[in-house]
Amino acid sequence: PYQGMSKERLLQIRQHKCNPMTTKVTYYQRPVFIHHGYMQWLWDMDGRRYLDMFAGVATVSVGHCHPKVREATEKQLGRLWHTSAIYVHPQIQEYAEKLTSHLPEPLRVVYLTNSGSEANDLALLMARLHTGNYAITTLRGAYHGGSGMTIDLTSNAAYKFPVTSGQGCHSTMCPDVFRGPWGGSHCRDSPVQTTRECNCSPGQCLANNKYIDQLKEVFATCVPHQIAGLFAEPIQGVGGVVQYPRNFLRDAYKLVREKGGICIADEVQTGFARTGSHYWGFQGHDVIPDMVTMAKGIANGFPMGAVVTTEEIARSFGKGLHFNTFGGGPLSCAVASSVLDVIKEDGLQETCEEVGTYLLEQLAKLRDKHEIVGDVRGKGLMIGVEMVKDKVSRDPLPPEHMDEIFEDTKDMGVLIGKGGNYAQVFRLKPPLCVTKADADFFLAVFDQALQNYTERR
Numbered sequence: 419p420y421q422g423m424s425k426e427r428l429l430q431i432r433q434h435k436c437n438p439m440t441t442k443v444t445y446y447q448r449p450v451f452i453h454h455g456y457m458q459w460l461w462d463m464d465g466r467r468y469l470d471m472f473a474g475v476a477t478v479s480v481g482h483c484h485p486k487v488r489e490a491t492e493k494q495l496g497r498l499w500h501t502s503a504i505y506v507h508p509q510i511q512e513y514a515e516k517l518t519s520h521l522p523e524p525l526r527v528v529y530l531t532n533s534g535s536e537a538n539d540l541a542l543l544m545a546r547l548h549t550g551n552y553a554i555t556t557l558r559g560a561y562h563g564g565s566g567m568t569i570d571l572t573s574n575a576a577y578k579f580p581v582t583s584g585q586g587c588h589s590t591m592c593p594d595v596f597r598g599p600w601g602g603s604h605c606r607d608s609p610v611q612t613t614r615e616c617n618c619s620p621g622q623c624l625a626n627n628k629y630i631d632q633l634k635e636v637f638a639t640c641v642p643h644q645i646a647g648l649f650a651e652p653i654q655g656v657g658g659v660v661q662y663p664r665n666f667l668r669d670a671y672k673l674v675r676e677k678g679g680i681c682i683a684d685e686v687q688t689g690f691a692r693t694g695s696h697y698w699g700f701q702g703h704d705v706i707p708d709m710v711t712m713a714k715g716i717a718n719g720f721p722m723g724a725v726v727t728t729e730e731i732a733r734s735f736g737k738g739l740h741f742n743t744f745g746g747g748p749l750s751c752a753v754a755s756s757v758l759d760v761i762k763e764d765g766l767q768e769t770c771e772e773v774g775t776y777l778l779e780q781l782a783k784l785r786d787k788h789e790i791v792g793d794v795r796g797k798g799l800m801i802g803v804e805m806v807k808d809k810v811s812r813d814p815l816p817p818e819h820m821d822e823i824f825e826d827t828k829d830m831g832v833l834i835g836k837g838g839n840y841a842q843v844f845r846l847k848p849p850l851c852v853t854k855a856d857a858d859f860f861l862a863v864f865d866q867a868l869q870n871y872t873e874r875r
């Protein structure tokens with residue numbers, strides 16, 4: 419048991435001294451004091467167990483303190499923690515080789531960082547250097563980081579600050595087939611469809627054409643010259659698990675390349691088998707990016723990130739010297755390498771597809787049962803449940819109402835996440851080791867929380 423400071427003192431520090439802003443977006447009214455975790459479970463300081471359906475925002479990929487990852491970490495801890503990039507260390511080179519073996523040609527060159535923001539920062543610099551262009555396009559609602567440069571790429575209101583930003587970044591409308599002006603039931607690639615009617619004809623996604631027109635308009639009006647590139651998540655995470663029309667990324671990549679830009683897939687949330695059907699989210703869109711950025715699940719919660727790109731782009735980057743003291747040291751590479759092994763050995767991509775599809779199908783039943791569940795979407799264990807005042811208006815359920823359900827779900831033993839531009843989407847991104855029994859437990863709890871909410875009205 420924890421024998422340090424009192425809960426009251428910890429809370430005071432959290433609220434006043436230790437990044438106090440975070441309380442704004444993540445706080446439970448009755449906060450959870452986490453003590454330890456194992457696989458898909460977390461325990462609080464009073465010994466209460468929670469099913470972790472959020473995994474620190476899709477970060478704990480294979481399970482908290484996974485025994486095999488822990489063993490690999492402990493082995494490396496006893497050997498060497500850090501070395502400088504001026505030496506060769508087998509752990510690092512072997513990891514780069516192993517990571518690229520999971521990616522298609524021509525993605526062969528790896529740069530290791532400490533976080534997703536750092537990876538996107540580097541990708542942005544490389545895109546500009548390689549193309550000689552400055553302008554960048556992103557999708558509205560996206561989160562690509564909070565660092566000095568990536569904050570410009572992020573276009574999610576909650577994370578914006580009233581300072582000069584947006585240097586060279588031009589966002590286009592997010593092709594959201596549920597909340598956006600166009601789209602509906604058959605536009606996206608998910609085991610469950612939206613309940614929203616769509617006007618698309620077979621083989622011709624009108625919604626996709628409309629959203630692509632928006633991108634064309636951004637180019638025509640804001641960036642008539644050549645561009646450096648497009649950043650896009652294969653499924654938008656923080657933005658509320660938004661899935662685009664099936665061909666959107668393929669068509670957008672084509673346009674971007676015509677404008678002289680390169681295409682960057684931000685796989686910080688969607689990578690490492692999370693979407694179930696594929697190892698990388700971009701594979702679900704039938705595209706090959708010029709650069710892939712990753713973090714979070716890469717090392718099961720150990721701080722690490724990466725950029726993987728082509729030899730050609732890497733050559734353009736060779737004009738200067740790139741150095742990162744901690745990025746991809748022997749310890750993080752040992753952790754990340756064991757994560758790749760565990761995903762394979764524990765069959766987690768398959769679990770992810772099976773349990774994820776089951777969850778989606780069962781959640782669709784809850785959507786049909788409860789008026790306030792507007793949409794259920796996602797792939798694998800990257801799932802969003804969009805909450806509405808009612809199914810006709812599709813107005814977002816107000817934040818205080820979301821909080822009631824959020825809090826109730828937690829009090830019944832399940833931790834979930836929130837997201838979306840209006841904080842109107844519950845997000846489920848558990849460790850990939852969750853089982854069908856866990857899914858059933860979550861579904862029972864969530865159903866009850868929705869029922870409780872309705873009864874209180």
Ligand code: PMP
Pocket residue numbers: 475532533534535536538561562563564651655656684685686687713714
């Ligand atoms: N890209 C995406 C898609 C993310 O979700 C995040 C983090 N939420 C980042 C980049 C930034 O990663 P980090 O917090 O490790 O800097």
